[in-house]
Amino acid sequence: MASRVLAQAFRSTCRRRAFLSLSTRAYSVSQPMRSAFAQHLPSAPTTVLSMPNPKYLEQEEIDVELIPQDEAKVLITDRAAEQLRTMSEREKDPNAALRIAVESGGCHGYQYKMELAKNRSEDDYVFSHPTIKPSNIVVDAVSLSLLNGSTIDFATELIGSSFRVSDNPHAQGNGCGCGVSWELKI
Amino acid sequence: MNSRVWITGPMSSLLPLGRSLLPSVPSIARLPSRSVLAVAGSQAPEFLNGVLAFAVPQDSPRPFFSAILNAQGRVLYDLFVYTDTNPDGRPKYLIEYDSHPSDGPSLYDLLKRYVLRAKVKIRDVSQEYDSWAAWGSEDISTWDSKPRKWLFAPSGAIEPDWTYGDWPWGSENRVIRDRRAVGMGYRMLAHKGDRPSLASTHEQVSSDLYTLHRILHGVPEGVDEIHPTSAFPMDSNLDVMGALGFRKGCYVGQELTVRTYHIGAVRKRTVPVFIHETDQPPLEKSSLVQDALSSNLDIHPTVISDRPKPRGSGKLLSSTQGVGLALLRTDWVSDVEKRNITLQVKSAAEKPWFVTPWWPEWWPVQ
Numbered sequence: 001m002a003s004r005v006l007a008q009a010f011r012s013t014c015r016r017r018a019f020l021s022l023s024t025r026a027y028s029v030s031q032p033m034r035s036a037f038a039q040h041l042p043s044a045p046t047t048v049l050s051m052p053n054p055k056y057l058e059q060e061e062i063d064v065e066l067i068p069q070d071e072a073k074v075l076i077t078d079r080a081a082e083q084l085r086t087m088s089e090r091e092k093d094p095n096a097a098l099r100i101a102v103e104s105g106g107c108h109g110y111q112y113k114m115e116l117a118k119n120r121s122e123d124d125y126v127f128s129h130p131t132i133k134p135s136n137i138v139v140d141a142v143s144l145s146l147l148n149g150s151t152i153d154f155a156t157e158l159i160g161s162s163f164r165v166s167d168n169p170h171a172q173g174n175g176c177g178c179g180v181s182w183e184l185k186i
Numbered sequence: 187m188n189s190r191v192w193i194t195g196p197m198s199s200l201l202p203l204g205r206s207l208l209p210s211v212p213s214i215a216r217l218p219s220r221s222v223l224a225v226a227g228s229q230a231p232e233f234l235n236g237v238l239a240f241a242v243p244q245d246s247p248r249p250f251f252s253a254i255l256n257a258q259g260r261v262l263y264d265l266f267v268y269t270d271t272n273p274d275g276r277p278k279y280l281i282e283y284d285s286h287p288s289d290g291p292s293l294y295d296l297l298k299r300y301v302l303r304a305k306v307k308i309r310d311v312s313q314e315y316d317s318w319a320a321w322g323s324e325d326i327s328t329w330d331s332k333p334r335k336w337l338f339a340p341s342g343a344i345e346p347d348w349t350y351g352d353w354p355w356g357s358e359n360r361v362i363r364d365r366r367a368v369g370m371g372y373r374m375l376a377h378k379g380d381r382p383s384l385a386s387t388h389e390q391v392s393s394d395l396y397t398l399h400r401i402l403h404g405v406p407e408g409v410d411e412i413h414p415t416s417a418f419p420m421d422s423n424l425d426v427m428g429a430l431g432f433r434k435g436c437y438v439g440q441e442l443t444v445r446t447y448h449i450g451a452v453r454k455r456t457v458p459v460f461i462h463e464t465d466q467p468p469l470e471k472s473s474l475v476q477d478a479l480s481s482n483l484d485i486h487p488t489v490i491s492d493r494p495k496p497r498g499s500g501k502l503l504s505s506t507q508g509v510g511l512a513l514l515r516t517d518w519v520s521d522v523e524k525r526n527i528t529l530q531v532k533s534a535a536e537k538p539w540f541v542t543p544w545w546p547e548w549w550p551v552q
Contacts, residue, residue, distance in 0.1 A: 062303070104300035105236025107440040108257040142303050173257075176441055183257040184299065
């Protein structure tokens with residue numbers, strides 16, 4: 001409808017030559033910027049740097065099935081690994097790590113807790129990006145059973161920048177409104 | 187034809203009938219088929235606070251009544267949470283709930299899934315305890331008297347205002363002052379085989395009489411009256427009964443509950459009803475239907491006066507001796523009072539019976 005009106009306006013106001021030159025005008029084309037779309041973020045499966053000690057799990061009576069090394073799958077995006085490397089360089093500590101844990105609570109039952117790892121424990125898995133190092137992520141054995149297969153991302157939005165856990169195969173639905181809490185898929 | 191003029195407001199003319207159905211002596215009943223879970227550990231108060239809809243006190247263990255919801259904000263179980271002490275002196279919580287088979291998940295499995303690394307141990311101790319209820323004794327009036335204070339939200343949600351006085355649910359191990367309604371009495375857990383101490387001053391009656399006592403006070407309980415995974419907390423009066431904390435942080439199912447409290451509308455409530463044969467509201471016990479009715483029957487409105495037919499249907503959740511609890515739209519209750527509509531339920535014999543709801547005596551009025 002609008003295009004028909006426009007075409008009529010062109011015909012009545014412009015002369016034929018001007019109309020023709022419009023159709024052959026070269027439009028400036030700028031190089032599309034290499035922006036990362038959400039679905040195609042450059043990411044990589046992490047390498048496992050360290051596994052929990054089964055004897056320690058038994059001794060501490062931690063009730064969890066230990067996920068073997070070939071099944072422990074956590075992905076990390078390049079920008080998250082970059083952020084971790086920057087943090088590690090700033091702290092001048094190659095052992096600086098991000099600890100991600102799953103806790104109960106929140107409006108859908110489970111929530112992630114992320115903090116800078118102050119110490120390592122014998123029930124922790126340690127992951128790292130294969131090439132961007134140091135980019136350590138520490139997950140304890142119980143939490144890994146609930147977030148195995150997820151992607152760790154670092155997103156910058158108007159609300160702020162933060163590490164995010166996304167595409168968790170154990171989570172169902174959309175989670176809560178603020179994105180913090182999620183429900184377990186049974 | 188009676189030409190009574192019905193006043194709007196609590197149907198006080200039905201109350202004498204309700205009172206006449208129960209003996210007025212202090213009574214105690216053992217409640218069958220309730221299950222008990224023991225929750226202990228240094229992080230038990232914090233753990234329960236994240237999972238239950240109630241603001242669990244973190245400073246010291248205290249008993250209370252609350253509910254556990256699912257992530258979508260529907261009720262799974264209504265629970266009594268008692269305090270008790272282990273033989274070694276450490277405190278624990280005892281959670282009592284209705285474990286009849288229902289659409290809900292096993293509460294034990296559900297709580298175990300939430301423990302993760304918290305320092306909490308959960309055990310099923312249903313074989314160790316019996317659940318009892320006592321009511322009607324004189325000393326209840328020392329802590330349970332009208333008028334009660336209430337906070338009214340624009341959505342229609344109502345919560346009790348406990349800001350004055352002691353902790354409303356009591357402070358004794360294995361005993362809860364039942365503040366779900368005014369006049370409910372006590373709930374207790376006794377070791378299996380023992381009789382609780384109150385049994386000496388109360389007459390023991392059957393649990394059916396406790397069900398009648400509960401229904402007359404408009405208190406739904408258990409999986410038959412609060413359907414797991416489908417009941418809404420406000421529809422089941424859980425806000426009025428003090429089970430929900432509207433000022434606490436995140437817990438499972440909080441989003442829908444708090445949103446309804448602030449900007450939603452509570453359109454249905456669980457109210458006591460009389461079931462009778464004629465369309466006149468009953469005045470005597472003989473007008474009540476004594477046949478046993480199956481649970482969860484539909485209630486349909488029939489229009490008397492000149493107005494469009496209301497849509498939808500109510501549910502008769504449970505009934506005993508002609509008295510029941512029904513989930514009804516609140517405007518239907520006032521329509522019945524004003525004689526605009528009558529409500530009917532179809533019995534097994536296909537003969538429709540009339541249902542007359544009323545607001546309990548203690549129901550908060552703004």
